[in-house]
Amino acid sequence: MTVSITDVARAAGVSASTVSRALRGQPGVSDEVRAQITAVATQLGYTASRSASSLASGRTFTIGVVVPYVGRWFFGTVLDAAEHVFSAAGYDVLLYNLGSPETRKRFFTKLPVRKRVDAVLSLLIPDEEESAALRSLGVPLASTVGDARPGFSVVGIDDRAGAEHAVRHLVNLGHRRIGMISGSSGEQHWTTPVARRQAYLDVLSDAGIAHDPALEADGDYTVDGGERAMTELLAASRPPTAVFAQSDEMAMGALRALRRHRLRVPDDVSVVGFDDHELSDVLGLTTVAQPVAGQGAEAARLLLRQLDEPDGERAGHVQMPIRLVLRETTAPPRPRGPQ
Numbered sequence: 001m002t003v004s005i006t007d008v009a010r011a012a013g014v015s016a017s018t019v020s021r022a023l024r025g026q027p028g029v030s031d032e033v034r035a036q037i038t039a040v041a042t043q044l045g046y047t048a049s050r051s052a053s054s055l056a057s058g059r060t061f062t063i064g065v066v067v068p069y070v071g072r073w074f075f076g077t078v079l080d081a082a083e084h085v086f087s088a089a090g091y092d093v094l095l096y097n098l099g100s101p102e103t104r105k106r107f108f109t110k111l112p113v114r115k116r117v118d119a120v121l122s123l124l125i126p127d128e129e130e131s132a133a134l135r136s137l138g139v140p141l142a143s144t145v146g147d148a149r150p151g152f153s154v155v156g157i158d159d160r161a162g163a164e165h166a167v168r169h170l171v172n173l174g175h176r177r178i179g180m181i182s183g184s185s186g187e188q189h190w191t192t193p194v195a196r197r198q199a200y201l202d203v204l205s206d207a208g209i210a211h212d213p214a215l216e217a218d219g220d221y222t223v224d225g226g227e228r229a230m231t232e233l234l235a236a237s238r239p240p241t242a243v244f245a246q247s248d249e250m251a252m253g254a255l256r257a258l259r260r261h262r263l264r265v266p267d268d269v270s271v272v273g274f275d276d277h278e279l280s281d282v283l284g285l286t287t288v289a290q291p292v293a294g295q296g297a298e299a300a301r302l303l304l305r306q307l308d309e310p311d312g313e314r315a316g317h318v319q320m321p322i323r324l325v326l327r328e329t330t331a332p333p334r335p336r337g338p339q
Helices: 005-012 017-022 031-044 051-058 075-088 101-110 128-135 161-173 192-206 224-232 248-260 292-308
Strands: 060-067 092-097 120-121 139-145 152-154 178-181 216-218 243-246 271-275 286-289 318-320 324-325
Touching: 005 031, 017 031, 060 075, 060 318, 075 092, 075 292, 101 128, 101 152, 120 248, 120 292, 152 292, 161 178, 161 192, 161 243, 161 286, 161 324, 178 192, 178 248, 216 224, 224 243, 224 248, 224 292, 243 248, 248 271
Parallel strands: 060 092, 060 120, 120 139, 139 152, 152 318, 178 216, 178 243, 243 271, 271 286
Antiparallel strands: 286 324
16 A cells, blocks of 8 residues: 555654655754654655645756756766755756757757756856846756856855965966966856966966966867867977966876876976866876865755745855865976976
8 A cells, every 4th residue: 555644644643744844854843753754754665756745835846957068077076966965855857958059049048947947056157148037937046157146046166266376386386487278268158267367367477477378278178178288388489387277187188298298297397287176186186176066065955945945045155165285296397497
């Protein structure tokens, strides 16, 4: 026989509505009563009906997640962490991968998430028109990229401060020819490369180092792009003695290019990345660590909190901690090398 919520309520000596609130993690139930109801439900083998819960609450128990590049490490890590939080709370994920301009335009024109999700986690930066479209859904919105924006809870880091840590570390080691591998903002409206580049320029200026445009190259936030960019920097008339890569994946590409040119790291060229990718420790890469998975989990928790407490205070912008991790890819320049 199928065990109903009424059976659980009768066995626990409470009302069916109390059982519903307890098993869905909603407020208004003491920890003692919640534990008792959970134990009774487990003993009886009760499984909540998704359709019944949806009818009772008006929810779909589904969260829409919008990503620009589902196959890239940063977005995959954020998505995985967020999905774990959603799943533990009884929610499914409806994923939309908007990697091309055509797909993105079609999504924001038709808004297929309407009436299909209870909230949206956006891992891309919407422009003003796209932001308005998402707000028109009337559901909680959160993001892990970009700056604070109306209607969204944004979880992120201080990109400028992180880049400053990286470049200042190279300056303090004595480097004067410091290159940078970055990614362009492009049609995805990324603010990250802009903020990190400005930090690079500011640190150089503060140190009295003239900016040389020949020491900047676009690495497209990929390993292959980082390799191409490093090769371009090495072809400069006065190549760099140190390089700041705006992501660890581009830094990994830079390391591959340096190895192919038979240059030693850090003896010939120092390299510092950004992210603390799971392979960075294996490669001994000096980098700026950011809690990538932590940002995804926190954004998911903020959305669930808004769903459970719709009248509660909404977090506008949550800034996560960053730190410089010193490993084996940075050192002072060699005395006889180019300065």
